[in-house]
Amino acid sequence: MRLSRYFMPTLREAPSDAQIVSHQLMLRAGMIRQEAAGIYAWLPLGLRVLKKIEQVVREEMDRAGAVEILMPTIQLADLWKQSGRFDDYGDEMLRIKDRHDRDLLFGPTAEEVVTDIFRSYVKSYKSLPLNLYNIQWKFRDERRPRFGVMRGREFLMKDAYSFDIDEAGARRSYNRMFLAYLNVYARLGLKAIPVKADPGPIGGDLSHEFMILADTGESQVFAHRDLVEMGAPGPDLDWQGDLEAEVGRRTCLYSASDEMHDAARFDAMPADKQMTARGIEVGHIFYFGTKYSLPMKANVTGPDGKDTPVQMGSYGVGVSRLVAAIIEASHDDSGIVWPDVVAPFGAAVLNLRAGDAACDAACETAYSALTAAGKDPIYDDRDERPGAKFAAADLVGIPWQLVIGPKGLADGVVELKRRATGDRQTLPLEAALKAMIG
């Protein structure tokens, strides 16, 4: 992509509405534009990052055996009346009427819809386990949206729903999601810890939130230090197995957010293992049994020939929130420092003297080579001063920056900068390309 033909409206100053660093940087980098409280348009750069995060989530869901579908944003109120939630959900639900005066709503979550889909087609335990997920926009009319896309009213969520014949099966499904989530966050360059969560009125102990540690987090987190240090399980698990041991390794160590905190247990740990921090919730998983299948009559026939309500769980990842969460966890004074996997562009070519024949030629060579190598480069071919180009590339967080200017070319060299470390080296163009492409 040539920057002169792109749409990347960067700002030198942050709009005064933005209070936290991720919101400020997203606005300054031209990733989003606020349209109303908690409602944002995604500009090209923001959309690229959003799509990349979405893709990582998708790949890990698929690996864990979940199957992608796409459910509508607009849902029928009738389904919510069946589950009993239409009246319970309250003002957070955006209710709509169509021209026939029929009650609709903008979905805040999709248990009802997915249960309706399930019950229409699946009748036998032999079809289980099944996990259906989608990545779709949700709307919750929050009393107080804030912090940009961190707590928006409209947000992109990956929500998965598991269906099993019995509680043991549901637990296996839960474990798969638990571990898949850790792999998602690890791939995004985040250190996420699972914490015991309030399962709500359903009861039981099967609910966890996934928190990434950041000073601006909205929740207080208490955890055993070993849990924080523990790496992600990685892709090479027996995803069809019960995974109980792998999950057990992690859930046996203490961790909780403030509402579930047990100070006595926490204090009983060795002092050097006690960790308290602020956290951003980036995922929440639940096992809720027959909460929806019972009232909505989502039954399957078991091996004994008898119908039984299917056992369900749901598993959410805030995809749009993750954009902000990654920035909160990874930025510096110059701007965003993206992990390579989610960076909007893989590399930048900075032409310090657009219009100079030698510079133009060298940049075109580099741009073509990087494009051919799949590095997805952005070429800053604008007639701008060098400082503006450096600042923009750092602000939006391009991981590799290839700086080509007349002074270097006179000596047959270019500059290669790594955004994450700030390291710069001067070397011939061929060597720089080789370093980037590998």
Add this chain to the structure above:
RNA sequence: CGGAGUGUGGCUCAGUCUGGUAGAGCACCGCGUUCGGGACGCGGGGGUCGCAGGUUCAAAUCCUGCCACUCCGACCA
């Protein structure tokens, strides 16, 4: 929903108290000098000052109502 605050050009803000021809910096357009970490000079375009009423010879400024947005709190399957 309780409390607090803010609305003036794309962004940051001054001007409001004390009514008198709408300002600055950045950004944008033109010309020139420049160019290796957000240059400089000259010239230019862009705002019915959130909206609606009211007071007044005269309202960004005073009064009334409304709307939007932000922060703190409560809330957050």
